[in-house]
Amino acid sequence: MLFNSLDYFLFLALAVLGFWLLARHRVARLAFVVVASCLFYMAANPRYIFLILGSTLVDYLVGLQLGRTENQRARRGLLLVSLVSNLGLLALFKYFDFWSGALTSFYASLTGEPHTPFLLRWALPVGISFYTFQTMSYSI
Numbered sequence: 001m002l003f004n005s006l007d008y009f010l011f012l013a014l015a016v017l018g019f020w021l022l023a024r025h026r027v028a029r030l031a032f033v034v035v036a037s038c039l040f041y042m043a044a045n046p047r048y049i050f051l052i053l054g055s056t057l058v059d060y061l062v063g064l065q066l067g068r069t070e071n072q073r074a075r076r077g078l079l080l081v082s083l084v085s086n087l088g089l090l091a092l093f094k095y096f097d098f099w100s101g102a103l104t105s106f107y108a109s110l111t112g113e114p115h116t117p118f119l120l121r122w123a124l125p126v127g128i129s130f131y132t133f134q135t136m137s138y139s140i
Contacts (some may be wrong), residue, residue, distance in 0.1 A: 001043035048125040061136040082139040
């Protein structure tokens with residue numbers, strides 16, 4: 001959904017109206033904003049909503065556990081879970097095809113045999129870097 005499209009302005013009008021109508025219901029208003037945000041994100045590619053939800057869930061659960069424990073070793077381990085899961089997803093989407101191609105070319109130059117790289121050819125999810133670092137900021 002492009003920001004200069006009619007779809008966007010209709011969506012924005014409905015989102016603002018829903019937000020305004022739920023002004024007295026804090027929890028319902030928050031739930032509405034979350035659902036509207038997910039719907040907006042899914043307009044680009046519905047399959048990638050699981051990335052945001054998974055990343056958010058991991059960091060939310062890590063944040064809860066960080067609040068419950070005083071053990072520094074456990075806290076470091078929890079932080080590591082957050083960092084590895086989030087940065088791992090980011091690296092997978094941004095760099096897998098690059099490194100697969102580079103390593104395949106390197107291997108082919110060593111052996112003299114042509115090899116076709118294994119490429120995922122996944123489209124980069126919209127805003128993956130932004131929301132990755134935003135969710136990590138919750139647990140950091």
